Amino acid sequence: MSQNGHTYRRVAVIGAGPSGYAAARALALEKKFDVIRVFERRDKVGGIWHFDPLPDEFPLKPASRVTIPPQFPTLAPPAAEDITARTALYEKLDSNVGAEIMAFSHAPFPLHNSAVSVLRLGHNNASRPFQVVQQYLETLFQEFRQFVSLSTTVERAEKKGDKWILSLRQPGHAESNGQPRDFWWQENFDAVVVATGHYNVGAIPNIEGINETYKKVPVVFEHSKSYRSPDNYVAKKVVVVGGNISAADIVTDLHAIVKGPLYSAQRGLNEKLIPAWNLPGVVRKPQLKRVFASSDELANGQVGVEFSDGEVVTNVDKIIFATGFRVAYPFIQPNNPVTSTNRLDGVYEHIVRIGDPSLAFVGQVKGGLSFRVYEYQAVAIARILAGRANLPSVAEQKEWEKKRLSLKGDSVAFHEILPDFGPYWNRLREIAGKPSPESNSYELPEWQQEWADTALAILAKKSLWWDEQTQIARAKL
Template sequence: MGSLPLQSASLQVKRIAIIGAGPSGLAVAKYLLAEKFDKIDIYEQQAEVGGVWNYNYNITNAVPVPQTTPDVPPDEPVWPPGAEAPLFPNPMYDSLITNIPKQLMQYSDQAFLSESLLFPTREDVQDYLVRYSQGVRQLIKFSNQVQEVTLSQEIGQDRWHVTARSTITNTVTRNEYDAVVVANGHYSVPFIPPVPGIEEFQAKHPSIISHSKNYRSPKSFANKKVIVIGGGASGLDIGNQISVVCQKPLLNSIRSEQPLKLGKEIKEEVPPIAKYLVNERGVRFEDGRVEKDVDAIVYCTGYLYAYPFLRSLDPPIVTTGRRVIGLYKQLFHISHPTLAFTALSQKVIPFPLSESQGAVIAKVWSNKLLLPDESVMRAWEKQKVDELGDTRNFHILGYPRDADHINELHDWAGQAENGFAKEPPYWDEQQRHIRSVFADIRKRFIELGGKATSMKGLGPEFEDLNRL
């Protein structure tokens, strides 16, 4: 970084707002605290930390079909009888276990409990995050939904105005900050593609198509003819759960054969849907195959990037929702580097990545690291668009790029004046090896009953990885 042209102007950052008290927001807050900024406020719309891990049993909103635009209003809270605060819908479901082993998933300064499963349950992860939050809970404004973030200039410096509403009292507050971290994730606006005939199908059969955001348990799919669309982590896991109770076989609509097979004996892989057949209550797949009398179709097709509270920012940071526009290293807003986004990347290990990002943000905003000149940052983004495309692939890392990125951020933060105030993770060869084979580890974990709390007993090829 030192050989690049650097920005000459220092940043006058003393007051910082963090939007979201999920895994990313909590991690960033700890690194900002280590740099001793004057004021740090964390806005969290739920009554507890955890973000997507803060499970809200049956709180769901209907998803438009199709859903192709990020320009939708934020979710409305629901106040269940007897609750002390309203709840918001999120994509967590009843019996989720992670697809990442706990040795890799955990933050660098806190281990999972020894009794947690090797691939922790959602309850274990939420408990872990509540414990991790103890050092920053005093900063959190719980049950406060950010409505708008606007930008102004004061003596050449950015000033951010954060308007939030209490979901309990409806009281509106407006506070000014020198910098803002957007850490509210990207699991709010589901993506459902515009397949031919889908709108007419939805109009006639409004209860059949759903999205994984609304999935809670397989019970409602018992004895039904079901299609699950998508071959990612949620499509694999949700499909396996439903396949146990639905008509056999469950049909899993995917674009390419999936390397990891769990429960294949009661699932059948089929091509993408080419057309919806309204009168037949069915679909035609791209290979010409027709399935009639379908009872349920679950889209596990991911989400769009959406930030309704930043709608006044010009130029916009999202257009199609496929990526966030105008960022350096998928982190700093190039025109306004006092605005940072965390955990945008997909197919990564998000907890340690958020730590590394938090370390860099804290060093830059304390003027112990200087960002490159704006022209260098724009050239970086252009090169990445040319390489990866202006599509959803832009934010996908995967192994080994995610491991390289964690270490790159560590080294970048380490170049700061006076070194680390709080050191972020750096992955050694063993961690990188676990990252490269964790799909195989999870397959063995499931095959052996899904009860292991460590890699002991999974086989000789995994046991020597247990020291982490």
């Protein structure tokens, strides 16, 4: 029985990526739950670590919701593809968190580097190509594959009384006459663990003229989620919007091949990434103020941009928004905890709804050092649902949220852990407590500061490589 007096026997996990795996494993190890079900809308486990050659579209408006049928079970006409399910991977992507700390504590990554990473970071470096991460997750999930329902979308998760009612849709069925249909049904659960992550819907800043200009020349506008290959930008005039690691990686790929200079528009300066903005051919600018298109530009499929310092650049072929993602859990209806300011409201330590831990989240953090932080979150949640955790009172949870808002602000930064890894990981450890003798679980290790250095070593090596490229270019002048 949990702290709030409820018994949770049937638990649903939404998503079969790394956070979904962490949740499924932690729940199984508790040996307290009668039913564990994992629902994944893609046709394979692994979540965002699968490459989709065809990218998502530019996210100026949220995807339309599928109409829920009035009765269940039923067959219905096929729904349109949810293109937000397409991943953000590009052809040469390597992990940005050191493999030793990125991996789950019970399963190290195999040592395998991409050719690009060896050229830039050296042999036996701490990055891993996405294919290795993908295979790692598929292998780990085999132990819990019996829990997983693939190609199954949770279209609605609604709490009625003490039960969560999940409305589920699965394509690939047919009427007796051969007409393709989606099969719809419902299942009931005592608790829901949301593990769909936060890399689904790209965030686009509110910029003067963007809506009108996008309608006229949509081909110019991209989100980093749609970035696939530098081949698409050769000899093009490009503006990259954003100042964090995704922007730095794209600038690294493109600075030497675009029709220079490559403009990097940033609202603020990330000191650790300065070497990327100093690469030859890169011009760092303040944030983007306005986009527009003259008649000549429209004829050529180009636009103009104005930066906040007043400089205007015309004949731009591509604007790539490496501006992060929106928190999006549209299937939680009603009482969706996502705010208009892009955070979760009323959720303690980013993991459980305050006053009702039957709704939990794994993976809703920024800069937390995945996948290991997912493991810590999942173990804490599993213990909470098993009634074995040290969950503070509702009053204390509300006070935590109040203080967090004061510290981080009412935005997605509310969920940012960097640089306070130790305090957060150790709080999850305290909540989880020690494992029950009746379980197969384990005690989470206490945070060690050297983990941060190990995890962020890739960034340090990238900085050295960026500096080397700049020095080589200057020597040629």
